Amino acid sequence: MSSPPLVRPLTVIRPRGARTLVGWAELWAYRDLVYFLTWRDIKVRYKQTALGAAWAVLQPVLTMVVFSIFFGRLAGVPSEGVPYPVFAYTALVPWTFFANAVTQASNSLVAQEAMLTKVYFPRLIVPLAAVLAGLVDVSIAFVVLVGLMLAYGTVPTVAILALPLLVVFAAITALAVGLWLSALNVRYRDVRYTLPFIVQLWLFASPVAYPSSLVPEAWRPLYGVNPMVGVVDGFRWALLGGTESPGSAFLVSVAAVVALLVGGLAYFRRMERSFADAV
Amino acid sequence: MPSSGGSVALRVNGLGKRYELGERESYVALRDVISRAVKRPLVRSRRRRAVGDSVFWALRDVSFEVPHGEALAIVGRNGAGKSTLLKILTRITEPTEGEAVVAGRVGALLEVGTGFHPELTGRENVTLNGAILGMRRQEIQAKFDEIVDFAGVERFVDTPVKRYSSGMRARLAFAVAAFLETDILVVDEVLAVGDAEFQKKCMGKMGDAADGGRTVLFVSHNMTAVESLCKRAVWLDGGRVVADGPTPDVVGRYLSTSFSALSERSWPELESAPGNDAVRVRRAAVRPEYGSPSDPIDVRTPVALEFEYWNLRPNALLNLSVHIYNAQGVLVFNALPYLEKVWQGRPFPRGLYRDTCHIPGDLLNDGTYRVELMVVEGSRAIYKQDEILVFEVRDDPHSRDGWFGSWEGAVRPQLSWETEQLVDENVTVGLHVD
Ligand SMILES: Nc1ncnc2c1ncn2[C@@H]1O[C@H](COP(=O)(O)OP(=O)(O)O)[C@@H](O)[C@H]1O
Numbered sequence: 141m142s143s144p145p146l147v148r149p150l151t152v153i154r155p156r157g158a159r160t161l162v163g164w165a166e167l168w169a170y171r172d173l174v175y176f177l178t179w180r181d182i183k184v185r186y187k188q189t190a191l192g193a194a195w196a197v198l199q200p201v202l203t204m205v206v207f208s209i210f211f212g213r214l215a216g217v218p219s220e221g222v223p224y225p226v227f228a229y230t231a232l233v234p235w236t237f238f239a240n241a242v243t244q245a246s247n248s249l250v251a252q253e254a255m256l257t258k259v260y261f262p263r264l265i266v267p268l269a270a271v272l273a274g275l276v277d278v279s280i281a282f283v284v285l286v287g288l289m290l291a292y293g294t295v296p297t298v299a300i301l302a303l304p305l306l307v308v309f310a311a312i313t314a315l316a317v318g319l320w321l322s323a324l325n326v327r328y329r330d331v332r333y334t335l336p337f338i339v340q341l342w343l344f345a346s347p348v349a350y351p352s353s354l355v356p357e358a359w360r361p362l363y364g365v366n367p368m369v370g371v372v373d374g375f376r377w378a379l380l381g382g383t384e385s386p387g388s389a390f391l392v393s394v395a396a397v398v399a400l401l402v403g404g405l406a407y408f409r410r411m412e413r414s415f416a417d418a419v
Numbered sequence: 420m421p422s423s424g425g426s427v428a429l430r431v432n433g434l435g436k437r438y439e440l441g442e443r444e445s446y447v448a449l450r451d452v453i454s455r456a457v458k459r460p461l462v463r464s465r466r467r468r469a470v471g472d473s474v475f476w477a478l479r480d481v482s483f484e485v486p487h488g489e490a491l492a493i494v495g496r497n498g499a500g501k502s503t504l505l506k507i508l509t510r511i512t513e514p515t516e517g518e519a520v521v522a523g524r525v526g527a528l529l530e531v532g533t534g535f536h537p538e539l540t541g542r543e544n545v546t547l548n549g550a551i552l553g554m555r556r557q558e559i560q561a562k563f564d565e566i567v568d569f570a571g572v573e574r575f576v577d578t579p580v581k582r583y584s585s586g587m588r589a590r591l592a593f594a595v596a597a598f599l600e601t602d603i604l605v606v607d608e609v610l611a612v613g614d615a616e617f618q619k620k621c622m623g624k625m626g627d628a629a630d631g632g633r634t635v636l637f638v639s640h641n642m643t644a645v646e647s648l649c650k651r652a653v654w655l656d657g658g659r660v661v662a663d664g665p666t667p668d669v670v671g672r673y674l675s676t677s678f679s680a681l682s683e684r685s686w687p688e689l690e691s692a693p694g695n696d697a698v699r700v701r702r703a704a705v706r707p708e709y710g711s712p713s714d715p716i717d718v719r720t721p722v723a724l725e726f727e728y729w730n731l732r733p734n735a736l737l738n739l740s741v742h743i744y745n746a747q748g749v750l751v752f753n754a755l756p757y758l759e760k761v762w763q764g765r766p767f768p769r770g771l772y773r774d775t776c777h778i779p780g781d782l783l784n785d786g787t788y789r790v791e792l793m794v795v796e797g798s799r800a801i802y803k804q805d806e807i808l809v810f811e812v813r814d815d816p817h818s819r820d821g822w823f824g825s826w827e828g829a830v831r832p833q834l835s836w837e838t839e840q841l842v843d844e845n846v847t848v849g850l851h852v853d
Contacts, residue, residue: 149523151525152521153513155513155515155516170550176547180536258527259527261553329448330448413513414512
């Protein structure tokens with residue numbers, strides 16, 4: 141084999157080695173791992189479920205159908221001048237992504253126990269890959285959305301240009317929540333059992349089945365503390381136009397995500413040291 | 420910033436790792452933590468300190484240096500802290516105190532197969548496993564054929580790994596790690612993997628690494644492998660360095676002291692000796708037939724097991740029954756004194772007795788053995804002690820002809836063989852032999 145490299149970087153291993161929030165250099169050095177883990181998650185998911193890629197479409201579509209019948213038709217929930225199915229589906233695309241990504245990310249560390257206890261790599265990559273893998277579902281779900289909009293004759297405005305940014309925003313939101321839950325899940329083993337319940341509550345606390353305009357004006361900023369309010373409103377604004385541009389609630393959501401993310405990174409960083417001992 | 424020290428590959432300074440007892444075992448529920456905090460917010464801090472009392476150091480005050488290109492063995496019995504040390508050096512876990520300075524990239528051959536996913540093909544898993552170990556994509560691609568060839572799975576690269584035999588899976592995983600170009604290679608007990616031929620390849624690969632100027636840290640229970648690969652050894656016990664020096668010295672001391680703890684035991688006081696109202700054990704020992712309990716035993720040594728016990732009831736019809744288990748928990752044999760000539764079948768008056776059981780040489784394989792003692796009256800066990808003795812049978816390096824893999828089988832008898840030539844081709848040329 142070839143001779144060892146001439147430059148040998150020194151690594152100092154000591155207690156509480158990590159002091160920065162994110163080890164960017166290290167993350168960059170392991171960028172291939174981010175790619176391969178994401179790709180593995182996608183591949184395995186589509187290989188394992190019988191429906192494969194169809195599941196990515198069926199989940200939001202079936203939810204949309206149920207919502208349209210019960211909320212749109214029977215309960216007569218308003219949909220801001222857009223046909224209710226389009227209105228609901230536009231929100232279900234980011235919502236389904238968020239719910240799945242958070243669930244996958246939360247379980248990611250515990251599921252990768254064998255890797256965590258035997259090899260070192262930046263732990264952040266594990267929940268990150270889980271979130272990134274979910275983005276493939278989003279792109280599949282978008283195809284259906286385009287069909288739906290064509291069928292109902294909904295025309296987007298120039299606001300659609302903001303869509304990529306909003307997808308990034310949704311992914312960061314999922315990552316921020318996923319960081320907290322994945323680290324908590326290692327320490328506290330009951331987190332995973334409460335997760336489906338949390339996700340369900342979160343769905344109704346977000347403007348998916350109903351427009352956020354149902355919430356009284358005065359309460360909107362508080363409502364925006366739930367970052368999915370900003371994400372869903374943003375998606376509706378970008379794709380369906382018409383509605384006024386996202387207001388104060390959106391800004392509150394952005395602030396909430398930043399706080400969640402920084403806190404999540406710090407908590408993850410702190411817990412990271414004991415992952416291998418605890419899983 | 421510590422200096423690189425020129426040719427030092429690894430410098431470990433006062434390294435320690437503390438575990439909180441019960442941290443792993445107990446089920447921590449978030450629900451409990453929250454309800455406790457809500458009910459009694461002030462109690463929390465006090466409880467934390469109570470936990471701090473039950474800490475234990477898996478590693479403490481460990482210091483050593485490894486020059487570049489040296490192969491260092493780390494020996495010690497189970498629970499000594501060897502894996503903990505390797506995990507700190509490979510950054511899987513953080514130390515609690517002290518520091519280690521590592522020059523260059525560290526690669527680990529810890530337990531292999533990590534990160535393999537059964538649904539993915541061999542090719543996909545090689546790529547993924549390489550990335551987990553920190554290899555760049557081009558690096559994996561460049562070595563792909565060599566890796567697959569080394570593992571001997573060429574025909575199955577595009578088959579999902581779930582269809583592989585466990586041996587194939589382990590070989591492939593080892594191969595990925597073995598081709599990782601690192602300055603420091605950490606190896607934990609790989610010889611447990613694969614068949615004899617593959618083990619030979621692995622030993623060769625590690626030998627190459629050491630010869631090629633890479634630093635190797637090697638943990639193994641196989642002292643023959645340790646002695647052939649490493650010139651220097653560090654002996655850990657109870658998380659501390661007990662000895663550090665030339666391998667033969669350290670290994671010799673390690674083997675002779677580490678197992679003496681259970682190679683002779685005695686209980687001089689009758690009341691507190693293990694047993695019951697019928698019998699009490701006074702002493703148990705395992706020794707070479709012509710030596711004392713602290714002498715080493717190798718595969719060729721005849722061994723004597725001695726048990727001294729009090730019979731507390733008049734005219735008891737006693738038999739000892741000895742079970743010998745190997746490290747895998749396999750019952751190797753059960754010995755009973757039926758061939759004993761003096762006391763067999765006679766009632767035992769009250770008193771102190773000694774039974775000696777003779778195990779011939781060239782019977783036990785190398786490894787650790789656990790002795791279980793049972794006292795039987797008629798067909799009923801009246802007393803049993805699970806782990807009355809533990810002893811180690813060393814390998815005999817001279818009997819192996821340069822091969823270091825594990826010698827398979829529960830026993831290792833020297834059997835007589837004959838080879839006869841039935842047809843001499845030189846004479847029978849022209850004859851037709853199908
Ligand atoms: N995550 C953990 N939590 C608590 N104790 C641990 C943990 N890992 C190892 N230990 C303990 O640390 C000690 C040293 O273990 P280890 O390093 O595995 O020893 P070795 O490799 O020499 O057999 C053992 O007593 C073991 O039980």
